[in-house]
Amino acid sequence: MKYISTRGQSPAKTFTEILLAGLAPDGGLYLPEEYPQVTRAELDAWRTLSYADLAYAVLSKFATDIPAADLQAIVARTYTADIYNNGRADSDFSQITPLRTLVPGVHILELSNGPTLAFKDMAMQLLGNLFEYALDKQHQELNILGATSGDTGSAAEYAMRGKRGIRVFMLSPNGKMSAFQRAQMYSLQDENIHNIAINGMFDDAQDMVKAVSNDHAYKAAHKIGTVNSINWGRVSAQIVYYFKGYFAATQSNDEQVAFSVPSGNFGNICAGHIARMMGLPIGQLILATNENDVLDEFFRTGAYRPRGTDHTYQTSSPSMDISKASNFERFVYDLVGRDGEKVREFWSRVDAASSTDTAAFDIKGSDCWHELAKFKFSSGKSTHLDRLKTIRELWEEYGVMVDPHTADGLKVGLEQRRPGLPLICLETALPAKFEETIVEALGRKPERPESMMGIEELPQKVEVMDADVMQLKAFISAHIPN
Ligand SMILES: Cc1ncc(COP(=O)(O)O)c(C=O)c1O
Numbered sequence: 015m016k017y018i019s020t021r022g023q024s025p026a027k028t029f030t031e032i033l034l035a036g037l038a039p040d041g042g043l044y045l046p047e048e049y050p051q052v053t054r055a056e057l058d059a060w061r062t063l064s065y066a067d068l069a070y071a072v073l074s075k076f077a078t079d080i081p082a083a084d085l086q087a088i089v090a091r092t093y094t095a096d097i098y099n100n101g102r103a104d105s106d107f108s109q110i111t112p113l114r115t116l117v118p119g120v121h122i123l124e125l126s127n128g129p130t131l132a133f134k135d136m137a138m139q140l141l142g143n144l145f146e147y148a149l150d151k152q153h154q155e156l157n158i159l160g161a162t163s164g165d166t167g168s169a170a171e172y173a174m175r176g177k178r179g180i181r182v183f184m185l186s187p188n189g190k191m192s193a194f195q196r197a198q199m200y201s202l203q204d205e206n207i208h209n210i211a212i213n214g215m216f217d218d219a220q221d222m223v224k225a226v227s228n229d230h231a232y233k234a235a236h237k238i239g240t241v242n243s244i245n246w247g248r249v250s251a252q253i254v255y256y257f258k259g260y261f262a263a264t265q266s267n268d269e270q271v272a273f274s275v276p277s278g279n280f281g282n283i284c285a286g287h288i289a290r291m292m293g294l295p296i297g298q299l300i301l302a303t304n305e306n307d308v309l310d311e312f313f314r315t316g317a318y319r320p321r322g323t324d325h326t327y328q329t330s331s332p333s334m335d336i337s338k339a340s341n342f343e344r345f346v347y348d349l350v351g352r353d354g355e356k357v358r359e360f361w362s363r364v365d366a367a368s369s370t371d372t373a374a375f376d377i378k379g380s381d382c383w384h385e386l387a388k389f390k391f392s393s394g395k396s397t398h399l400d401r402l403k404t405i406r407e408l409w410e411e412y413g414v415m416v417d418p419h420t421a422d423g424l425k426v427g428l429e430q431r432r433p434g435l436p437l438i439c440l441e442t443a444l445p446a447k448f449e450e451t452i453v454e455a456l457g458r459k460p461e462r463p464e465s466m467m468g469i470e471e472l473p474q475k476v477e478v479m480d481a482d483v484m485q486l487k488a489f490i491s492a493h494i495p496n
């Protein structure tokens with residue numbers, strides 16, 4: 015299997031090559047040349063597999079340059095109940111992603127039982143092991159440059175702590191994350207972990223990651239890689255739990271389901287889109303945004319109008335405070351019939367857009383608009399009051415506490431679901447990460463694992479910086495030993 019860029023101007027590469035490369039040289043994102051297809055016989059055989067075996071079955075279709083025995087060993091040591099054991103006391107950790115049924119036909123897929131209490135651990139733990147494997151083979155080092163709105167950062171740092179030959183430089187929006195999220199990252203004192211708080215929003219931080227990655231000479235000289243969903247390895251690992259969730263919520267492979275996905279950088283739902291393209295019977299992909307509703311607007315109207323930092327709100331689902339969803343480019347590539355030239359044209363307008371009043375591009379009325387229906391997306395938006403109400407209702411009716419992002423997904427999922435389709439809402443974090451909002455909704459604090467008691471009181475190590483790419487490059491260079 016070879017991988018090509020959404021901008022159509024980079025040479026095709028193998029899975030291992032793009033794992034370490036991150037962004038494609040033409041500024042695009044890598045995707046498989048063709049999506050591998052899953053046959054009915056495979057679906058039948060996969061239905062009863064353990065998470066690790068299912069991960070192997072799915073990922074062996076993508077990581078075709080990793081010998082089977084090596085890939086099997088990597089997934090077996092990644093997806094264990096010892097690593098994914100931080101959820102509720104009654105969660106079945108042996109499932110890795112247990113399915114919690116609220117009422118028949120409405121489920122929550124628990125994805126946040128990993129070390130940092132967010133769904134990012136599902137892919138990041140694997141990525142850490144894949145990086146170590148690939149770097150060992152090549153006797154190489156990797157300097158990871160990432161951007162986080164709160165959860166990718168801690169997941170990456172926990173996954174890469176103490177890993178041979180890996181350093182992490184993680185950009186986060188200064189003062190915009192929850193106290194728990196800040197503490198989880200900034201309290202790490204490991205020598206290979208560098209936290210940099212950027213005076214700006216997540217989008218500024220992600221732009222800086224892309225700017226450094228697009229300086230090819232700097233990237234090569236400093237061995238820069240990425241752990242954001244820019245990295246195909248992240249997206250491919252996220253595809254697995256769509257299969258797992260589907261099997262858990264259905265009795266047979268004749269059934270269709272709806273997935274509801276709280277969305278920010280479009281990585282999670284992009285994995286769902288790819289699972290559907292591979293042949294998983296998904297009848298509806300429901301995208302939920304918070305008040306930062308660029309993606310909801312696109313799916314409703316066809317206009318893509320990414321907002322600037324000034325028009326990106328700080329909300330109580332802060333990890334989704336994103337207005338320029340990176341992975342949306344992967345979906346648009348499929349939408350325009352995998353035409354790299356068209357994507358280049360669209361994204362040159364996105365990069366040039368100076369005002370939020372006009373759309374960077376608008377597909378309403380075009381062939382793409384008619385094509386869009388084939389991809390089975392629906393969308394909606396959830397506000398602060400909606401998420402408080404959802405958190406309260408879930409707690410009062412089912413005794414289940416959900417975090418603000420999962421609440422956004424539930425609210426929109428219940429609103430948009432097609433009658434007759436079982437609804438699987440993806441849980442993207444545990445409530446412990448967002449104590450302030452839980453207290454506001456319920457008047458009580460969420461539980462947290464013993465190991466995370468009092469982390470807000472630990473000493474923190476963080477560098478504060480303006481959104482200045484030159485300054486960032488100088489910082490990275492100064493922290494890489496010669
Ligand atoms: C808790 C949480 N929910 C939802 C999202 C949105 O996911 P995505 O960016 O993959 O769309 C994120 C961040 O990405 C997150 O951290």
Ligand SMILES: N[C@@H](CCOP(=O)(O)O)C(=O)O
Nearest residue numbers: 162163164165166242243281
């Ligand atoms: N919400 C994310 C933002 C980055 O998303 P990614 O999937 O591209 O890493 C976060 O928590 O950092």
